[in-house]
Amino acid sequence: MTFTRWAPQDHIRKLLNHFPRTYADLQNAHIGIQDGQYLISVGRILSSRGIRAGSSFSFLEVVVSCQIADDKSNWEHMNGDLDAKEKKTIYLHLKKFFRGTRFTSQSFLRILQEKHRVGDIVCVSGKVKSMSSEDHYEVREYNIDVLEDEEDSSLCTAGRPYPIYPSKGGLSPTFIRDVIQRALQTLSFSVDPIPKDVTQELGILCLHDAYMGIHQPKNIYEADSARKRLIFDEFFYLQLGRLFQMLEGLGTEIEKVGLLDKYRKPEMSSTYVEEWSSLTQKFLKTLPYDLTTSQLSAVSEIISDLRRPVPMNRLLQGDVGCGKTVVAFLACMEVIGSGYQAAFMVPTELLAIQHHEHLLNLLEKLDIESRPSVALLTGGTPSKQSRVIREGLQTGEISIVIGTHSLIAEKIEFSALRIAVVDEQHRFGVVQRGRFNSKLYYNSASARTAAAHPDDPSRGEANMAPHVLAMSATPIPRTLALALYGDMSMTQITDLPPGRIPVETHVIEGNEQGFQEMYKMMFDELEAGGKIYLVYPVIEQSEQLPQLRAASADLEDISQRFKDYNCGLLHGKMKSDEKDEALRRFRSGDTNILLSTQVIEIGVDVPDASMMVVMNAERFGMAQLHQLRGRVGRGTRKSRCILLASTASSLTRLKVLENSTDGFHLANMDLLLRGPGDLLGKRQSGHLPEFPIARLDIDGNILQDAHHAVLKVLGSSHDLKCYPGLKAELSMRQPLCPLGD
Numbered sequence: 001m002t003f004t005r006w007a008p009q010d011h012i013r014k015l016l017n018h019f020p021r022t023y024a025d026l027q028n029a030h031i032g033i034q035d036g037q038y039l040i041s042v043g044r045i046l047s048s049r050g051i052r053a054g055s056s057f058s059f060l061e062v063v064v065s066c067q068i069a070d071d072k073s074n075w076e077h078m079n080g081d082l083d084a085k086e087k088k089t090i091y092l093h094l095k096k097f098f099r100g101t102r103f104t105s106q107s108f109l110r111i112l113q114e115k116h117r118v119g120d121i122v123c124v125s126g127k128v129k130s131m132s133s134e135d136h137y138e139v140r141e142y143n144i145d146v147l148e149d150e151e152d153s154s155l156c157t158a159g160r161p162y163p164i165y166p167s168k169g170g171l172s173p174t175f176i177r178d179v180i181q182r183a184l185q186t187l188s189f190s191v192d193p194i195p196k197d198v199t200q201e202l203g204i205l206c207l208h209d210a211y212m213g214i215h216q217p218k219n220i221y222e223a224d225s226a227r228k229r230l231i232f233d234e235f236f237y238l239q240l241g242r243l244f245q246m247l248e249g250l251g252t253e254i255e256k257v258g259l260l261d262k263y264r265k266p267e268m269s270s271t272y273v274e275e276w277s278s279l280t281q282k283f284l285k286t287l288p289y290d291l292t293t294s295q296l297s298a299v300s301e302i303i304s305d306l307r308r309p310v311p312m313n314r315l316l317q318g319d320v321g322c323g324k325t326v327v328a329f330l331a332c333m334e335v336i337g338s339g340y341q342a343a344f345m346v347p348t349e350l351l352a353i354q355h356h357e358h359l360l361n362l363l364e365k366l367d368i369e370s371r372p373s374v375a376l377l378t379g380g381t382p383s384k385q386s387r388v389i390r391e392g393l394q395t396g397e398i399s400i401v402i403g404t405h406s407l408i409a410e411k412i413e414f415s416a417l418r419i420a421v422v423d424e425q426h427r428f429g430v431v432q433r434g435r436f437n438s439k440l441y442y443n444s445a446s447a448r449t450a451a452a453h454p455d456d457p458s459r460g461e462a463n464m465a466p467h468v469l470a471m472s473a474t475p476i477p478r479t480l481a482l483a484l485y486g487d488m489s490m491t492q493i494t495d496l497p498p499g500r501i502p503v504e505t506h507v508i509e510g511n512e513q514g515f516q517e518m519y520k521m522m523f524d525e526l527e528a529g530g531k532i533y534l535v536y537p538v539i540e541q542s543e544q545l546p547q548l549r550a551a552s553a554d555l556e557d558i559s560q561r562f563k564d565y566n567c568g569l570l571h572g573k574m575k576s577d578e579k580d581e582a583l584r585r586f587r588s589g590d591t592n593i594l595l596s597t598q599v600i601e602i603g604v605d606v607p608d609a610s611m612m613v614v615m616n617a618e619r620f621g622m623a624q625l626h627q628l629r630g631r632v633g634r635g636t637r638k639s640r641c642i643l644l645a646s647t648a649s650s651l652t653r654l655k656v657l658e659n660s661t662d663g664f665h666l667a668n669m670d671l672l673l674r675g676p677g678d679l680l681g682k683r684q685s686g687h688l689p690e691f692p693i694a695r696l697d698i699d700g701n702i703l704q705d706a707h708h709a710v711l712k713v714l715g716s717s718h719d720l721k722c723y724p725g726l727k728a729e730l731s732m733r734q735p736l737c738p739l740g741d
């Protein structure tokens, strides 16, 4: 790739790529401010005092009065209709503490208080805590920006988002804002390297408008459209760079066209049931239900991969409760049927135990000779037993092992591992899966033999790295696989087993009346023979957060209230056999009410559990609540989920769950309702390429658009000769992160 000299516009763009951290537009300032809430508000400094509070202790207190909208919902704020709102004044006490005698001198305190001028209009943000007087809030870790002129403040109060920048290299946010505003005035309209026909076809902003929209939005929608275009760029250049490099590595035009075709239409292959191994077919027959159409085609697709002499790298994706586990079991049976081993790795011990029992139950119906030997290996497995299991895996006596991270411990060797199923469910990252892959490969005895004799002509399929099947309930767009790993395939389960009734969700305010209503519903459910999960945010009551209900603390109260029924407790701090026992009793019906923490969030499957109550539901994310709710409604019984909100102000967000069971939609709503504070600068969780602003879980459509645009551009010019601007842009951009780990 050639490197062009940077034109001044490139310098400007570098500056403009310093995006606002958030916007102040009084968006989240409304009645019902809660302790711990992050508030952004514009106001006037009323006082600034440096106070000596002891011989070696002082503090600065700046009081800011802010007018906030009163008694209106977030949605109305989003429409920017501020005039229609009642206003009220709140007082923010910004406090900074200093310890040490040198901080108590009068001169120091004077300098401190003079840093803030009474009467200045400022934008303040930080977490608030209510004080004893009404409408007064303390803010300890805060950001304060002086708004330069009246125009600024009128912009804010007129509902126009005011960009707040993260400071950089010692430059203050206000200074950065000034420089950026000036840079915008010199930004050329022809700054966009992406061809106009592409942006027009996709209906996205041109780069000039995107920069204007992100730095100087007229309203929050404009900021959002700008954000979308900038996310598009992140995905577009990532994919363009990757595909461009791959094309450059190919010799002929035919090969290049072939590669692009592969990216246009991912290969779909399948097998007929009759072609499956006899073990797989027998296992299929023992299932107490018929597979759904999606499950069947998923198994067929996976088995086709397993037949190929190259390691599979496939993601099995499907919403909560769609029946991914049995698909993975069938894939394991297929390799076992051909004399190999399978490893099934899950994120929690509880889930490992559950899958192990589930598999044993299913296998019981197989004739003894065909029944593969199954082992369970977790951190809680006694050392003597785990030694026996390790030996069994090494000799090949054990065909399938189900376990937690313990499965990739150094000490474990497999005799002929052929498939690793990784039930990632948020917990394991996409790239980590690659690590499991190589770890499992090198922990396999055959792989080491192969590595020791790289020229051995007999090495081949037998020494191949194991196939990897990852499972996830997180909605991931298909093109993500292509964007991140050219070789990753994806199978989606799109339907639910027959007879499922959507879970009825009720959001209730957790006041006295709400609790009485909830207890009544619980009684009715128990009377009708149902089983109930009570989910708590914490195990023990905490002094810092006394408003949170705690599972252990509530056990006695609930047991008293529901004397005719049995209550159980389940949380992460219990020993593994205690957890196992608690879940077993709930499953068998010995326990009717299970008080639990979010340990049950991932994968727990008690098909006849028919009701869930989530305490302090606002403490959980939307996607998490969707997962939790997925623990009920897994059978044919009508189920209910009650979300108890601690305050009236959190009802709006939770109500979204009343009307939707769609994982994608909920992830999107989560973002919208959390407001613009989270729109930008949201980092991915470490192991994925760093997209400065994109969120892979919700920006799938943009990823898809970027994918089409890349194919369009490279399809018309394999070497980008027709798009010199794009080629220059590509060479300028640093790769976001080495792909494929």
Ligand SMILES: Nc1ncnc2c1ncn2[C@@H]1O[C@H](COP(=O)(O)OP(=O)(O)OP(=O)(O)O)[C@@H](O)[C@H]1O
Binding pocket: 289, 290, 291, 292, 295, 318, 319, 320, 321, 322, 323, 324, 325, 326, 473, 497, 498, 602, 603, 604, 605, 607, 630, 634
């Ligand atoms: N085709 C089917 N017909 C009826 N029941 C099914 C079918 N497939 C699976 N099930 C049952 O549905 C329930 C949910 O299946 P499973 O635990 O595999 O879901 P999952 O996709 O792993 O969900 P989660 O993401 O919540 O872990 C289980 O009780 C399973 O036995």
